[in-house]
Structure formats: structure tokens, C-alpha cells
Amino acid sequence: MTAALVAQPSFSRDVSLSVIDMLGRAVTLPRPPRRIVLLEGRDILTMALFQPRPAELVVGWAAADRFDSDLLRDGFERSAGHPIAVVGKQAADTLSLEGILSLAPDLVVATAFMAPGGDPQAAIDRLAQFGIPLVFSDAASNAAVETGNRGSPRQGLAALLRMWGALLGEPTRSEEIIAFVEKRFEVVSRRLTGAPKVKTFLEIMSLYDECCWAAGTRIWGELLGDAGGRSLDGLNAPWTAKLSTEQLLAQQPQVYIATGGGYASMTRPAIGPGLDAHAGRRGLQRLTERIGFASLPAVRDRRVHGIWTGLITVPVLNIVFVELAAKWLHPEACRDLDPAGTLAEINRRFLSQPLPGPLWANLDGTDP
Numbered sequence: 071m072t073a074a075l076v077a078q079p080s081f082s083r084d085v086s087l088s089v090i091d092m093l094g095r096a097v098t099l100p101r102p103p104r105r106i107v108l109l110e111g112r113d114i115l116t117m118a119l120f121q122p123r124p125a126e127l128v129v130g131w132a133a134a135d136r137f138d139s140d141l142l143r144d145g146f147e148r149s150a151g152h153p154i155a156v157v158g159k160q161a162a163d164t165l166s167l168e169g170i171l172s173l174a175p176d177l178v179v180a181t182a183f184m185a186p187g188g189d190p191q192a193a194i195d196r197l198a199q200f201g202i203p204l205v206f207s208d209a210a211s212n213a214a215v216e217t218g219n220r221g222s223p224r225q226g227l228a229a230l231l232r233m234w235g236a237l238l239g240e241p242t243r244s245e246e247i248i249a250f251v252e253k254r255f256e257v258v259s260r261r262l263t264g265a266p267k268v269k270t271f272l273e274i275m276s277l278y279d280e281c282c283w284a285a286g287t288r289i290w291g292e293l294l295g296d297a298g299g300r301s302l303d304g305l306n307a308p309w310t311a312k313l314s315t316e317q318l319l320a321q322q323p324q325v326y327i328a329t330g331g332g333y334a335s336m337t338r339p340a341i342g343p344g345l346d347a348h349a350g351r352r353g354l355q356r357l358t359e360r361i362g363f364a365s366l367p368a369v370r371d372r373r374v375h376g377i378w379t380g381l382i383t384v385p386v387l388n389i390v391f392v393e394l395a396a397k398w399l400h401p402e403a404c405r406d407l408d409p410a411g412t413l414a415e416i417n418r419r420f421l422s423q424p425l426p427g428p429l430w431a432n433l434d435g436t437d438p
Contacts, residue, residue, distance in 0.1 A: 138331030
């Protein structure tokens with residue numbers, strides 16, 4: 071743990087603060103927040119970049135299953151020092167406004183996808199009636215047109231870190247993390263100069279008994295592009311596209327990157343914080359045994375890999391995914407990249423609750 075995380079920042083409780091959220095809104099809070107409700111529970115991982123005990127500030131959350139790791143969720147719950155109330159599940163229509171209000175929050179943090187009532191502006195107006203500020207930590211939705219600060223994942227990370235740095239009284243730390251991540255993105259970009267894009271099947275929600283959800287053009291697809299890859303041909307969905315087995319086989323991807331985690335691990339690869347590496351590789355093998363997969367070039371050439379979903383959904387970890395995927399897609403050009411070292415440095419310098427591995431796996435068992 072670094073010196074910046076030894077103690078809570080010494081806010082004056084009487085000083086107001088202003089932030090720009092991920093919808094591009096200027097939001098003023100009358101004082102630094104001390105009772106936060108997260109409508110996307112895994113936002114606490116971003117808070118952990120700034121606070122030694124972020125859960126102490128969180129009185130309620132929703133979509134906690136999207137941690138995709140019981141180890142992480144349980145760790146934050148234990149460190150809170152109080153129960154963290156559940157105010158909803160993984161969809162906006164499960165949120166309880168009454169439950170949120172009963173917690174007397176001084177800040178609610180939502181995403182465009184998890185806006186109460188499914189309408190960001192209506193949610194802003196409704197909470198304002200009760201004097202509760204609402205900020206958005208993500209502008210992304212599955213709509214074709216989005217507004218706000220999201221930009222590319224790389225651009226969005228800088229805006230997100232500045233937002234949280236302002237909220238939590240650590241603006242200097244925001245710039246330190248941004249500089250760290252940008253330096254590593256630039257190294258990957260230099261390695262890939264002039265390299266052809268590798269057609270890759272990046273599968274979202276990799277399930278043993280179903281085929282197939284492929285990464286779309288935004289977020290996952292953009293990060294894949296940063297790593298020197300490209301999504302499958304003809305996809306125009308922002309987040310995910312559902313393919314039949316026949317459609318996938320017609321694409322003949324050169325590399326296959328699956329996703330796994332701790333949630334519903336009996337139906338998908340168990341890849342994530344604290345999970346058994348051998349089990350993760352066995353899960354990858356089961357995925358390749360689905361009908362038709364043996365004829366894919368990626369499977370024939372053993373270019374099959376898996377990641378914990380958090381490497382995509384936790385923005386500060388996107389650089390770890392990009393380094394990993396770049397090594398998998400362009401092993402010669404990127405052989406000196408060290409994603410394990412990057413993760414270790416994020417753990418050591420920034421995260422108050424370090425992430426234990428393994429967070430990725432290779433079908434052949436080699437270290438990426």
C-alpha cells in the first residue's frame with residue numbers, strides 16, 4: 071500500500087466540490103460524500119484506487135454479481151464495518167428507489183445502463199427532489215448513439231479517474247494513475263506500428279452449452295483494436311452480437327479469447343481472482359469441445375485464451391487486457407510486454423485491495 075492510501079483524505083466537511091461526470095454534466099456537491107450508493111457495485115474497485123477502505127463510504131449497492139468474484143465482493147463487505155444494503159440486481163428495472171432513499175445517501179453513482187427507471191434524466195430529476203446528487207460513472211449503453219465522456223475506453227478512463235479523484239479528494243492521484251496507464255498504452259502502440267489486425271473471436275459470456283456472443287464495435291471491440299486485433303466481420307452491435315455456430319464457423323478467426331469468472335462458474339470457465347488456474351484451463355478446453363469448434367483455425371493452432379471479465383469491465387485493468395491480447399495476437403512484436411508486471415504494479419502502487427491471480431489462462435498452459 072502506498073503512502074497516499076495510509077489514511078482517509080482530510081476533507082473539510084463544509085467545503086463544496088464540483089465534478090464533471092461521464093455524461094459530461096457539471097455536478098456540485100455541498101460537501102465531500104460520506105454515504106454513497108453505487109448502482110454499479112463494481113465501481114468500488116475504482117474507488118479502491120483512491121481510498122484505503124472504500125467500502126466504509128458505501129452504504130448500498132446494486133449489480134454486485136457483476137464483480138464476477140465472490141472473493142472481491144466478500145472482501146469489500148468485510149472491510150465496510152457495516153452492512154452494505156442491496157438496492158437492486160443486474161438491471162435498472164430491479165432498482166428500488168425507496169431502498170435507495172432509506173439509506174439517506176449524500177451521493178448516488180449510476181451508469182447510463184443502470185439509471186433508475188432506465189432514463190438518466192428522469193433519475194437525475196427524481197433524486198434532485200430529495201436533495202440527492204447523482205453522478206454517472208459510465209455513459210455506455212447498448213444504444214447505437216451515446217452521449218457524454220465515454221469516448222474510447224482509453225479516453226474514458228482519464229475522465230473517470232478525474233471524476234473520482236475530485237469526489238474523493240485525490241486529484242493528484244488521478245493524474246498519477248492516468249500517466250501510468252498512458253505510458254503503457256503508448257508502448258503497446260509502438261510495438262504494433264504497421265502490424266496487420268488479427269481477426270479474433272472475443273467471446274462475451276462464454277458458456278459451455280451455448281454459442282455464441284461476440285464482442286461488438288464499442289468497448290470490448292475497441293480494446294481489442296488497441297491490442298492489434300479486430301472483431302469478426304459484419305458486426306455492427308455496440309456491445310455484443312449473437313451468432314449461430316454456422317456464422318462463427320464461416321468467420322474462421324485466427325485467435326479465440328474467451329471470458330470467465332466466479333459467477334455461475336459451473337456453466338463457464340472459472341477464471342478470476344483466487345480461482346484455480348487448472349480449473350480455468352479445463353474450462354477453456356470444454357469451450358473448444360462445443361460443436362464445430364474443432365474446425366476453427368484458432369482451436370487447431372491452440373491459440374485459445376481466457377480472461378476474467380474484470381479485465382474489460384474494470385477500466386483501470388483495461389491496459390492489462392490490452393497487453394495480454396497484444397502478446398497473444400502478435401507474439402513476436404510484443405514478446406517483451408509484461409502484463410503480469412503491470413498488474414503487480416497496479417496492485418502495489420494503486421489498489422488498496424490488491425487483485426490476486428490468476429486473471430487469465432492459456433489453453434496450452436503457458437505463461438503469457
